[in-house]
Amino acid sequence: MNADSAHAKTAPEPIRDPRADHLLTPDNCAVVFIDYQEGQYATVGSASREEIDLGAVTLAKLARAYELPTVLSTVAVGMGVNRATVPEITQELPGVAEIDRTGVNSWEDADFRAAVRATGRRKIVMAGLWTEVCLAFPTLDMLREGFEVYPVVDAVGGVSAVTHATAIERMTQAGAQPITSLAFGCELMRNWARPDADLYRVVINDYFRRKQAIGERTGTLFE
Numbered sequence: 019m020n021a022d023s024a025h026a027k028t029a030p031e032p033i034r035d036p037r038a039d040h041l042l043t044p045d046n047c048a049v050v051f052i053d054y055q056e057g058q059y060a061t062v063g064s065a066s067r068e069e070i071d072l073g074a075v076t077l078a079k080l081a082r083a084y085e086l087p088t089v090l091s092t093v094a095v096g097m098g099v100n101r102a103t104v105p106e107i108t109q110e111l112p113g114v115a116e117i118d119r120t121g122v123n124s125w126e127d128a129d130f131r132a133a134v135r136a137t138g139r140r141k142i143v144m145a146g147l148w149t150e151v152c153l154a155f156p157t158l159d160m161l162r163e164g165f166e167v168y169p170v171v172d173a174v175g176g177v178s179a180v181t182h183a184t185a186i187e188r189m190t191q192a193g194a195q196p197i198t199s200l201a202f203g204c205e206l207m208r209n210w211a212r213p214d215a216d217l218y219r220v221v222i223n224d225y226f227r228r229k230q231a232i233g234e235r236t237g238t239l240f241e
Contacts, residue, residue, distance in 0.1 A: 030211035042168070042197075042205045048087040048137035049077065052124050052146030052153060054107045055092055057100045062147060062175035064182035068232045070147070071106055073173030076199040076225050077145055078110035083217040084206050087137035091117045091124050093152070123155035134160075143168045143202060149176040150185035161193045172198045200225060 036045035054074060059067050081088045088111055094100045095118045102108075103116055119127040124146075134142065142165050146153035153174055157167045169189055176182030190196060197205075200222060207218035 028211060030209040033208075033212075041208075042141060042143065042202065043208075044084040044086060044206055046139060047141040047143055047168075048089065048134070048139040049081040050089045050091070050134065050142055050144040050146075051078070051103070051107060051111075052091045052144070052156070053093050054103050054147060055095075055100050056104060058147035058152070059104070061177060063177050064149070064179045065175040068236070070173060070175050072225065072228055072232065073170060073199040074145060075106055075110060075228070076221060077143070077170055077173050077202065078107050079221045079224065080199070080203045080206065080218075082110055082112075083221060086143075087139060088114050089117065089130070089133045089137070090114045091119060091127075091130050093119050093122065093124075096120075122151050123159065124152065125156035125159040130156075134165075140164065141166045141168065143170060143197065145170040145173040147175060148181070148185075149174045150181040154185045154189055157189045157194050158192055161189075167194045168197045168202070169194055170199055170202065171196045 036043040039046060051074070059070070062070065080086070090103060090108075090111060092100065092103055095102055095116070097120060108114075108116075117127070117129050117133055119130060121127060124130045142160060144153060144157060144167055146156075149169075153169055157169060160167050167189070169186065171186055174182070176185055186196060203218050203221055207215055209215065
């Protein structure tokens with residue numbers, strides 16, 4: 019036996035309290051999707067739909083894999099103005115009912131507030147279109163009410179690069195903690211030697227497969 023094999027680490031470190039952990043765990047957070055609808059995608063200018071979906075679908079896959087409480091909201095479907103959530107998202111969230119609203123700020127909708135509170139979680143990982151309205155407004159309200167909010171910046175988009183970046187800055191200054199989809203998954207998984215690490219392996223492999231396919235199709239690479 020050589021020195022390297024004698025000191026090889028194959029066992030995971032002890033799991034910290036999954037509810038009290040200051041980092042995100044499958045037991046202390048919930049996921050929220052707001053307004054992933056055709057009309058919203060059509061007016062986003064800060065990123066392509068493929069870029070947004072790379073992160074948003076990854077977020078949905080993580081929510082499903084780790085059985086996280088998930089809230090899904092739309093705007094103006096009942097009014098006949100918009101269509102429901104795009105299938106790329108809903109097919110990853112079977113059984114999650116859509117909460118339709120009339121207002122742009124989802125936190126002003128009683129059904130939405132009730133659904134978020136019903137998760138029992140105070141750490142909310144949230145994504146929405148547009149960044150500067152449908153994500154920013156409820157984030158600011160929820161922070162004021164004591165929630166910890168984690169905007170998933172690679173799963174969202176604004177009318178322009180400026181409006182998107184300004185919204186991220188505004189939310190961050192108010193206390194939000196920006197995160198990306200893959201980083202969120204790694205925070206949930208935490209240790210490659212744990213039995214449930216395969217949940218993340220499947221998602222991360224799918225992410226890079228889809229990213230490569232986009233690059234090959236478009237002839238471009240993106241961060």
